[in-house]
Amino acid sequence: MSVLSGKNILLGVTAGIAAYKSAFLVRLLIKQGASVKVVMTPSSKEFVTPLTLSTLSKNEVFSSFTNEEDENAQWNNHVELALWADLFIIAPATVNTLSKMANGVCDNLLMATYMSAKCPVYYAPAMDLDMYKHPSTKETFDKLTSFGNIQIAATSGELASGLIGQGRMAEPEDIVSFVEKDLLKGLPLRNKNVLITAGPTFEAIDPVRFIGNHSSGKMGYALAEAAAGLGAMVTLISGPVSVSTDHSFIKVISVTSAEEMYHATHEHYGAADIAILSAAVADYRPAEVSSEKIKKKDDELHIKLEKTKDILATLGEKKKDQYLVGFALETENELENAKTKLKKKNLDLIVLNSLRDKGAGFKGDTNKVTLINKDNKISPFTVKPKTEVARDILEFIIDEIHV
Ligand code: CTP
Numbered sequence: 320m321s322v323l324s325g326k327n328i329l330l331g332v333t334a335g336i337a338a339y340k341s342a343f344l345v346r347l348l349i350k351q352g353a354s355v356k357v358v359m360t361p362s363s364k365e366f367v368t369p370l371t372l373s374t375l376s377k378n379e380v381f382s383s384f385t386n387e388e389d390e391n392a393q394w395n396n397h398v399e400l401a402l403w404a405d406l407f408i409i410a411p412a413t414v415n416t417l418s419k420m421a422n423g424v425c426d427n428l429l430m431a432t433y434m435s436a437k438c439p440v441y442y443a444p445a446m447d448l449d450m451y452k453h454p455s456t457k458e459t460f461d462k463l464t465s466f467g468n469i470q471i472a473a474t475s476g477e478l479a480s481g482l483i484g485q486g487r488m489a490e491p492e493d494i495v496s497f498v499e500k501d502l503l504k505g506l507p508l509r510n511k512n513v514l515i516t517a518g519p520t521f522e523a524i525d526p527v528r529f530i531g532n533h534s535s536g537k538m539g540y541a542l543a544e545a546a547a548g549l550g551a552m553v554t555l556i557s558g559p560v561s562v563s564t565d566h567s568f569i570k571v572i573s574v575t576s577a578e579e580m581y582h583a584t585h586e587h588y589g590a591a592d593i594a595i596l597s598a599a600v601a602d603y604r605p606a607e608v609s610s611e612k613i614k615k616k617d618d619e620l621h622i623k624l625e626k627t628k629d630i631l632a633t634l635g636e637k638k639k640d641q642y643l644v645g646f647a648l649e650t651e652n653e654l655e656n657a658k659t660k661l662k663k664k665n666l667d668l669i670v671l672n673s674l675r676d677k678g679a680g681f682k683g684d685t686n687k688v689t690l691i692n693k694d695n696k697i698s699p700f701t702v703k704p705k706t707e708v709a710r711d712i713l714e715f716i717i718d719e720i721h722v
Contacts, residue, residue: 322502322550323495324352324567329400329436330376331409331429332359333416335445336479337488338366344410344491345375351495352567358382358400358429360416384428397428401435408498409433410471411445411488414456421462441501443471443494448484471497506550507717513551514591515543516584516630518558520577522604524622525613534599534681536560538646541709542595543569549713554591556583558598577601577627584630588641593716595644596631597670599681603627635665642720644668644712650675657691667719668692670712678702690715 328348332341341357348355357372359382369380381395401407409416409429416429420442425431433440442463450456451473460470471494475485489497503509517539521529540562543555547568555564555571558580564571572587574580577600588594603624613620631645645666647657650673657671671689672679679687679702687702690712700711 321351321353321567322499322506323348324565325548326353326405327403328353328355329404329407329432329438330355330357330372331407331412331416331433331442332357332363332367332372333409333411333413333429334360334362334366335411335413335488336366337411337445338363340488340491341367341410342371342375344408344494345372347491347495349376351499352565354378356381356400356403358432360427360429381428381432384431395428397431398435401432402437404436404438406438406498406502407433407436407440408443408494409440410443410491410494412442414444414446414450414453414459417442417444417459417463418455420468421459421466439502440468441471441494441498442468443488444473444486445488446473446486447478447480448482448486451484451486469501503550508546508713509550511551511592512590513543513546513553514556514584514587514594515539515546515553516556516558516580516596516598516600517543518560519599520558520580520601520627521575522577522601522627523608524605525609525611527612530601530604530624531559532599532601532681534558534560535683536562537684537705538681538686538708539595539597540564541705542597542712545706545709545713546593549717551593554587556580556587556598558600577604577630581628581630581633584634588634588637591641593642593644593720594634595712596634597646598630599648600630601627629664631666632664638665642667642716644670644716646670646672648672648674648681654689654691654697657689658695661691661693666693668716676702688712692719 355376356378357380373380471489474487476487478486518536519532519534521531523529543553547553547566553569572583606623606625643666647660649656653673657669661669669691676687678685685702686705686708690698
């Protein structure tokens with residue numbers, strides 16, 4: 320599981336002998352689920368070929384402002400490249416490039432990209448020991464730290480010159496784990512377990528038919544992705560849906576019926592810090608399930624329904640330290656009904672959707688929610704894509720649990 324999963328990483332390669340290790344670094348980053356693009360300084364191509372890096376990264380490698388070999392020369396947009404990146408890692412970073420970074424010397428594509436970058440910038444210095452110790456290098460490091468750039472310190476060992484001392488670029492594995500740890504450090508939900516239910520449930524009538532609903536699962540999956548992006552370990556109990564996730568912090572447990580969702584949710588509730596029940600669970604199911612396909616006979620067919628277990632209410636009953644969140648889909652007296660549910664089910668927060676609001680509900684890509692907490696604080700939000708609604712809900716929770 321890696322916090323790098325799904326991240327866009329720009330790798331800057333400069334002209335040091337350690338550039339051959341950049342190829343390993345690309346592989347490791349990709350293995351962790353990141354997308355990688357490489358920007359090289361022109362002279363670094365003497366140490367490692369763009370072909371190697373483009374093959375491993377499965378992306379074009381950038382090293383100049385124009386593609387000189389192409390007669391319809393195209394401008395490589397350094398601003399676009401910088402904005403694409405969630406992270407910029409410069410490894411190896413030579414003393415020459417570091418000094419340019421510290422002084423704003425913008426004479427190649429890598430430098431222009433660095434100067435346009437708004438994302439965190441990590442750099443792994445690689446140089447000979449005397450260069451590493453030089454007062455000007457120390458000044459460069461201090462300046463870069465003051466810019467917010469993060470150093471992945473060089474290690475000691477035998478250097479390309481044959482001398483022994485500090486200056487060796489950190490090993491690719493260590494660069495990856497350094498960046499992972501650093502990113503996690505800043506995430507508010509690190510070390511938190513989040514339990515989420517999503518999608519509809521299907522209640523069998525016979526082997527081929529069921530009672531279900533139109534829930535797409537998009538809201539629950541967006542919540543899971545947002546929580547994982549904030550560092551949480553997510554258990555996502557999902558009814559039958561066509562959406563999916565491959566985020567490595569999300570463990571998906573697929574269920575079909577309300578009864579299965581009940582058991583799976585209770586099994587994981589003890590370990591949860593936050594539980595968000597966004598599933599559209601069937602309130603009723605056929606009292607008897609026919610073991611054979613029901614044949615068409617009479618003009619009328621009556622199916623007797625019985626109540627399913629209210630998963631949210633049963634979690635409310637056994638709540639200890641969990642922060643418990645429920646959803647309410649209402650058509651009238653929305654605020655009053657939601658407040659009653661919040662109390663009755665012993666929740667900390669209820670997310671109200673009104674079917675009277677345009678753009679709200681469980682089928683589309685947008686939602687409009689109002690959050691109501693235990694102290695009756697009412698926070699309405701505008702219509703937004705579900706990914707942004709998920710962020711709003713989690714930010715509200717983070718604020719409430721003071722992490
Ligand atoms: N829920 C649940 N188990 C059920 C039914 C609902 O966990 N068997 C959860 C949903 O995931 C949602 C919340 O309860 O978080 C609200 O569901 P809703 O159907 O709106 O409310 P009900 O309590 O079922 O009340 P009503 O149908 O009368 O509106």
